[in-house]
Amino acid sequence: MNIVLIEETDFIGPHRVLLQERQARHVIKVLRAKVGDRIKTGLVNGKTGDGLICAVSDFRVELEVELTDPAPEALPITLLLALPRPKVFKRVLSAAVTMGVKKIFIFNTWRVDKSYWQTPLLRDDKLNEICLLALEQAVDTKLPEITLKPLFRPFVEDEVPNLARRHENTWLLHPHSGPAAGIKYAPLNSALIAIGPEGGFISFEVEMLKKAGLKQFSLGSRILRVEQAVPAALAPFLLSTTL
Amino acid sequence: MNIVLIEETDFIGPHRVLLQERQARHVIKVLRAKVGDRIKTGLVNGKTGDGLICAVSDFRVELEVELTDPAPEALPITLLLALPRPKVFKRVLSAAVTMGVKKIFIFNTWRVDKSYWQTPLLRDDKLNEICLLALEQAVDTKLPEITLKPLFRPFVEDEVPNLARRHENTWLLHPHSGPAAGIKYAPLNSALIAIGPEGGFISFEVEMLKKAGLKQFSLGSRILRVEQAVPAALAPFLLSTTL
Incomplete structure (x- = not known):
């Protein structure tokens, strides 16, 4: 946790915040912060700044906060992610959120096992938890918008074409794509990036996604795992947002 | 597994190979390959090509192999990786090997817990297993060279300067580095890349590594996890090796 993320409901005074449970334990046990220390603090979907520790008792920490700085810039990316196994999904979602993606569609494909859609990780509260931890890692405050699309065809036929039109680059990551449509580096503006499931898209899906406006490209001749391809593609x- | 990797000891004739155990099970159960099918095959540290399935019995598969193609090009990277928690280490090593890194030094730093050096994952047989699975994912045959450096100071003082001189780029990935020394894209030649432990390098280590010839840079203002930073840095x- 590189920033303590608070919610409006944590306020107990105009600038006074009460941390409890996981966050209080982390501040006490891991950061070993004491009264008088300052820790990086941010309001979920709001600004970042300083939290001055005013009181520490058994697993309760009171902070006086001053939040004046904007959250870091979002990546100009919309990510279309075929739902991987739950364990991998958690890691991939964390990576995307830590790296600054704010718009994510989780969609179905042929090689997505039906059982994956039953994972509790897709419940709002679990998604929220994964995202908050990822933002605390990244020193960011802004939660991403996550939309579940359990039906491939209506999503790709009716919604992806509009998404594709709204992004300057439209990348369909697909490992077996032969000569790759090259990624052009710097300056990179917005991109719609679609990443297949473990095992990849089937040809029919590749064709449908291309028809919806995406361009096929690969990250080289090696076949990467989903959790490697996502950070590599982002x-x-x-680099272009910061250099 | 996107390629079946065989060893010299698997040969039972000039071009005839016997697969057993994990690989045979995978070919039978996951690929559902039958006599007459061809599957991508490679010799560890050798060439790649075709394996024609000649016989299948209970968890034994016989292949007639023809290996004529070179393995994919290696990435021109030497990776210096501070040893992370075993679970993370396994993922990071897999990612680096899948992405084509062939020279890896695992080293110690202040924030590497001493207990991590006791993990069985660092035994030769376990390292070999992780690497073979990563190569089977990547469709590559060439094992990386992995060297353990459990003492920070002699490694950084005596060996890193020589490594730094032999690479065109020398990147010290460090998240809190303020204005980043920019990564210049394309064409990228060789690079020595050092990545800190979870929690990062301490200032003393950053100074030592800079003195050894590395240049500090960051992947933006966000603090990434090690398993995200490695694919992002590679x-x-x-892209430069394939486009």
Whole structure:
């Protein structure tokens, strides 16, 4: 946790915040913060700044906060992610959120096992928890918008074409794509990035996604795992937003 | 597994190979390959090509192999990785090997818990297993060279300067580095990349590594996890080797 993220409901005074449970334990046990210390603090979906520790008792920490700085810039990316196994999904979602993606569609494809859609990780409260931890890692405050699309065809036929029109780059990551449509580095503006499931898209899906406006490209001849492909595909944007 | 990797000891004839155990089970159960099918095959540290399935019995598969193609090009990267928690280490090593890194030094720093050096994952047989699975994912055959450096100071003072001189780029990935020394994209030649432990390098270590010839840079203002930073840092090289 590189920033303590608070919610409006944590306020007990105009600038006074009460941390409890996980966050209080972390501040006490891991950061070993004491009264008088300052810790990086942010309001979920709001500004970041300083929290001055005013009181520490058994697993309760009171902070006097001053939040004046904007959250870091979002990546100009919309991510279309075929739902991977729950364990991998958690890691991939964390990576995307830590790296600054704010718009994520989780969608179904042929090689997505039906059982994956039953995972409790897709419940709002669980998604929220994964995202908050990822933002605390990244020193960011803004939650992403996550939309579940359990039906491939209506999503790709009716919604993806509009998404594609609204982004300058439209990348369909697909490992077996032969000569790759090259990624052009810097300056990179917005991108719609679609990443297949473990095992990849089937040809029919590739064709449908291309018809919806995406361009096929690969990250080289090696076949990467989903959790490697996502950070690799986002990397050029990290660099273009900051250098 | 996107390629079946065989060893010299698997040969039972000039071109005939016997697969057993994990690989045979995978070919039978996951690929559902039958006599007459061809599957992508490679010799560890050798060439790749075709394996024609000649016989299938209970968890034994016989292949007639023809290996004529070179393994994919290696990334021109030497990776210096501070040893993370075992669970994370396994993922990070897999990612680096899948993405094509062939020279890896695992080293110690202040924030590497001493207990991590006791993990069985660092035994030769376990490292070999992790690497083979990663190569089977990547469709590659060449095992990386992995060296353990459990003492920070002699490694950084005596060996890193020589490594730094042999690479065109020398990147010290460090999240809190303020204005970043920019990564220049394309064409990227060789690079020495050092990545800190979970929690980062301490200032003393940053200074030592800079003195050894590395240049500090960051992947933006966000603090990434090690398993996200490694694929992100390698991504520009994937692209320059293939486009």
